[in-house]
Amino acid sequence: MRRRWSTYALLTAGLVLVVLPFVWTVLTSFKPETEIRRDPPAFLPLEWTLANYDLLLAKMNIGQVFLNSLIVAVAVVAGNLLFCSMVGYAFAKLSFRWKNAVFALVLVQMTVPAIVVMIPQFVLVAKIGLVNTFLGIILPGLVTPLGVFLMRQFIMDIPDELIHAARVDGAREFRIFFTIVLPLCKPALATLGLITFLGSWNNFLWPAVVAQSEDLYTLPVALAIFSGYQGTQYGLLIAGAVVVVLPILTLFVFLQRYFIQGIASTGIK
Amino acid sequence: MTVRERTPLLRGPRGTLRRTGVAWIFVTPFVVMFAVFWAGPLLAGLGMSFTDMRSTDVRDPLGVNLVGVENYLRLFDDELMRQAALNTLVFVVTALPLTLALGLAAALALNSGIARLPAAFFRLGYYLPHITSIIGIAVAWRFLLEPDAGPVNQVLGAVGIDGPSWLADESLALPVIIVMTAWRSFGFDMVVFLAALQGIPRELYEAAEVDGAGRWDRFRSVTLPMLRPVLLFCTVYSSIGFTQFLEEPLVMTRGGPAGATTSASLAIYNEFGSGNYGYAGAAATVLFTVIVALAVLQFRVGRSR
Numbered sequence: 001m002r003r004r005w006s007t008y009a010l011l012t013a014g015l016v017l018v019v020l021p022f023v024w025t026v027l028t029s030f031k032p033e034t035e036i037r038r039d040p041p042a043f044l045p046l047e048w049t050l051a052n053y054d055l056l057l058a059k060m061n062i063g064q065v066f067l068n069s070l071i072v073a074v075a076v077v078a079g080n081l082l083f084c085s086m087v088g089y090a091f092a093k094l095s096f097r098w099k100n101a102v103f104a105l106v107l108v109q110m111t112v113p114a115i116v117v118m119i120p121q122f123v124l125v126a127k128i129g130l131v132n133t134f135l136g137i138i139l140p141g142l143v144t145p146l147g148v149f150l151m152r153q154f155i156m157d158i159p160d161e162l163i164h165a166a167r168v169d170g171a172r173e174f175r176i177f178f179t180i181v182l183p184l185c186k187p188a189l190a191t192l193g194l195i196t197f198l199g200s201w202n203n204f205l206w207p208a209v210v211a212q213s214e215d216l217y218t219l220p221v222a223l224a225i226f227s228g229y230q231g232t233q234y235g236l237l238i239a240g241a242v243v244v245v246l247p248i249l250t251l252f253v254f255l256q257r258y259f260i261q262g263i264a265s266t267g268i269k
Numbered sequence: 270m271t272v273r274e275r276t277p278l279l280r281g282p283r284g285t286l287r288r289t290g291v292a293w294i295f296v297t298p299f300v301v302m303f304a305v306f307w308a309g310p311l312l313a314g315l316g317m318s319f320t321d322m323r324s325t326d327v328r329d330p331l332g333v334n335l336v337g338v339e340n341y342l343r344l345f346d347d348e349l350m351r352q353a354a355l356n357t358l359v360f361v362v363t364a365l366p367l368t369l370a371l372g373l374a375a376a377l378a379l380n381s382g383i384a385r386l387p388a389a390f391f392r393l394g395y396y397l398p399h400i401t402s403i404i405g406i407a408v409a410w411r412f413l414l415e416p417d418a419g420p421v422n423q424v425l426g427a428v429g430i431d432g433p434s435w436l437a438d439e440s441l442a443l444p445v446i447i448v449m450t451a452w453r454s455f456g457f458d459m460v461v462f463l464a465a466l467q468g469i470p471r472e473l474y475e476a477a478e479v480d481g482a483g484r485w486d487r488f489r490s491v492t493l494p495m496l497r498p499v500l501l502f503c504t505v506y507s508s509i510g511f512t513q514f515l516e517e518p519l520v521m522t523r524g525g526p527a528g529a530t531t532s533a534s535l536a537i538y539n540e541f542g543s544g545n546y547g548y549a550g551a552a553a554t555v556l557f558t559v560i561v562a563l564a565v566l567q568f569r570v571g572r573s574r
Contacts, residue, residue, distance in 0.1 A: 007378050015394045026407040086532040090295035109307050113513045115534045116557040119309030119546050126327050140306040143299045151384040173291040202402040220404040227408050234412050245404035
């Protein structure tokens with residue numbers, strides 16, 4: 001019993017160390033700039049203010065930037081939901097020539113680091129005139145190998161008999177896919193949607209390379225650039241960090257089941 | 270990993286042909302994207318690394334000059350590149366065990382008979398940093414560690430310790446980023462370990478107990494061997510990710526002070542920013558080779574034991 005209590009104490013101490021920086025950051029974003037530099041610091045703001053967020057609206061055009069992040073994320077999620085489940089279906093339930101070779105490509109793409117292909121990708125996007133466009137930011141992320149893997153794994157568990165019965169009834173593959181397979185995939189699609197939303201929302205490198213004018217910046221890009229030349233305006237930067245982090249934290253708290261399922265189904269198998 | 274084939278209904282030349290055609294329509298989106306955005310660029314990057322291509326050559330990428338292995342030779346003479354390689358190595362070999370150990374410790378603690386509800390609560394909290402934007406985290410930590418106004422030094426000051434300028438100190442900046450990375454990443458390993466721990470059959474522990482094994486013996490002879498596959502997975506996964514670290518130094522230190530936190534990826538990113546595409550391509554090729562070699566090596570070692 002005593003051991004149990006010491007475990008709880010250690011776990012709680014760990015939790016404080018993990019969560020405190022978040023709490024501190026959120027609280028700081030509501031302090032006026034002068035109070036942020038106050039010594040000794042006050043945990044709760046002595047004077048609650050939205051001044052930092054007003055500044056963010058004025059200087060970083062945060063409304064537009066937030067919307068850009070959202071547009072990119074929604075497009076990427078939509079693409080992945082459709083394409084990854086199509087590809088996953090083919091791998092799980094259809095037979096075709098070069099199947100194993102194509103599947104090997106999925107695994108290859110999983111291991112290629114973004115930084116390695118970044119420059120040639122950029123040259124390509126520049127050649128086809130997509131630099132500084134939403135399409136340029138979105139296009140390479142429309143089918144992610146992790147998503148293909150996840151959907152293949154899930155669709156493999158759907159009983160073959162369901163699909164065979166439909167084939168015997170004369171249904172075409174596309175019809176089977178859209179009316180039988182996709183509706184059964186709802187839990188996997190929820191997980192996939194969340195994972196790709198998260199990936200897109202937090203993605204920095206590629207949007208930073210493609211978006212070259214302020215009206216296309218996504219949140220991480222705008223924040224990184226801002227911290228580069230407004231390095232000491234902490235109120236502004238901290239508020240920006242909260243705007244990047246908070247939507248994801250909220251999603252996670254309510255939908256954590258799907259996040260954890262995602263890891264379990266891709267990581268363990 | 271092999272693709273399972275179940276094709277009882279698809280026998281016969283006509284059937285197979287028809288299915289083949291339809292299946293290809295399903296995989297075409299992936300194949301086209303792979304060819305255009307990965308296979309092509311991977312080869313182009315390799316080719317680029319043997320040329321003197323610069324950002325001004327984008328209009329006419331084929332009009333560049335071949336320079337052979339000159340970029341690669343320059344790479345090994347470049348003081349900053351050598352330091353970036355060393356920093357990356359130090360980062361990976363310290364952050365990796367730290368993250369794994371923290372993840373394992375948290376998973377073991379959560380699996381040691383803690384009630385369900387608090388366990389879920391702790392798991393939620395520990396996993397939080399992993400899913401949040403690195404850029405956002407880096408901005409927040411830069412503030413927390415700010416020498417005068419940052420709460421870390423203010424708290425240290427309150428107990429009479431004069432806190433250092435964490436990120437401006439050549440010997441402290443990289444360790445700080447390492448600790449922050451472990452802080453951010455261990456929750457992922459924890460979730461993976463926890464799932465694996467819960468899959469270990471109880472009988473194994475009972476049998477070990479009957480044989481008179483103590484707590485440490487049971488950990489060493491039951492838990493660790495059963496965790497080997499996920500340990501290997503987390504090691505490979507994290508080292509691939511850690512080898513590419515970039516955003517943390519970019520936001521927190523811009524690779525400084527005096528290059529002390531410049532990572533291989535950040536150096537490549539900066540060369541790209543300066544327009545040296547050929548040179549950056551050579552560095553990227555070396556990085557990719559190292560990452561692939563590392564993964565293969567880890568699989569060899571992890572499987573053979």
